[in-house]
Amino acid sequence: MTLDKNRLELRRDLTPVQVDQLVDLFQQEWWTKGRQKADVEKLMRNAGPIFAFIDPLNEELVAFARAMTDGAYKAMIFDIIVKDIWRNTGLGRLLMATVMTDPLLSQVKHRELYCLEDMVPFYEKWGFTADLPGLFFMRQST
Numbered sequence: 543m544t545l546d547k548n549r550l551e552l553r554r555d556l557t558p559v560q561v562d563q564l565v566d567l568f569q570q571e572w573w574t575k576g577r578q579k580a581d582v583e584k585l586m587r588n589a590g591p592i593f594a595f596i597d598p599l600n601e602e603l604v605a606f607a608r609a610m611t612d613g614a615y616k617a618m619i620f621d622i623i624v625k626d627i628w629r630n631t632g633l634g635r636l637l638m639a640t641v642m643t644d645p646l647l648s649q650v651k652h653r654e655l656y657c658l659e660d661m662v663p664f665y666e667k668w669g670f671t672a673d674l675p676g677l678f679f680m681r682q683s684t
C-alpha cells in the first residue's frame with residue numbers, strides 16, 4: 543500500500559476500533575506508554591478538539607493530536623503522534639497545519655505545548671518559541 547497523505551481523511555472522533563489503534567499508538571511513545579484502554583476512553587469522552595487522520599483504505603488511525611482550550615486565552619496541544627511507518631511523509635506537517643488553522647484554536651491568544659529539547663526545531667516551524675524567560679513548567683501528580 544503506498545503512503546500518500548492526500549488520501550487521508552481528517553476525523554474529529556474515533557470508532558471503537560480506532561480507539562484501540564490509539565491505545566496501540568500510545569504504547570510506542572515515551573510519554574504515553576502504559577496508557578490503558580479504559581483511561582483512553584475517558585480521555586476521548588473529555589478531550590477538547592480531536593484531530594485524527596484516518597486512512598480510508600483500511601479505516602486505520604495514522605496520526606493523532608488533541609487540544610484543550612477555553613476558547614479565548616489558552617489552548618494546550620497534546621499527544622501529537624504520527625504512526626511510525628507514515629513518518630517523514632509530510633504527515634506531521636499536515637497534522638500541525640490542521641491543528642494550527644483550526645477555527646477554534648487559531649483564535650485564542652496563546653497556543654501552548656511542551657516537548658523535549660530535540661523537538662523544539664519542529665515546533666518552531668509553526669511559530670512556537672521556548673524563549674519564555676522566568677516561566678517554569680510545573681506538575682503535581684496523583
Ligand SMILES: CC(C)(COP(=O)(O)OP(=O)(O)OC[C@H]1O[C@@H](n2cnc3c(N)ncnc32)[C@H](O)[C@@H]1OP(=O)(O)O)[C@@H](O)C(=O)NCCC(=O)NCCS
Pocket residue numbers: 571622623624625628629630631632633634635636656657658660661663664
Ligand atoms: C514528530 C512527528 C509528529 C513528525 O511527523 P512526520 O510525519 O515525521 O513529520 P513530517 O514528515 O511532516 O516532517 C515535517 C518537518 O518536520 C521535521 N521533523 C520531523 N521530525 C522531527 C523531529 N523529531 N525533530 C525536528 N524536526 C523534525 C522534518 O524534517 C520536516 O522538516 P521540513 O518540512 O523542513 O523538511 C513524528 O515524528 C512523530 O510522531 N514522532 C513520535 C511522537 C513525538 O515525538 N511527537 C511529538 C511529541 S512533542
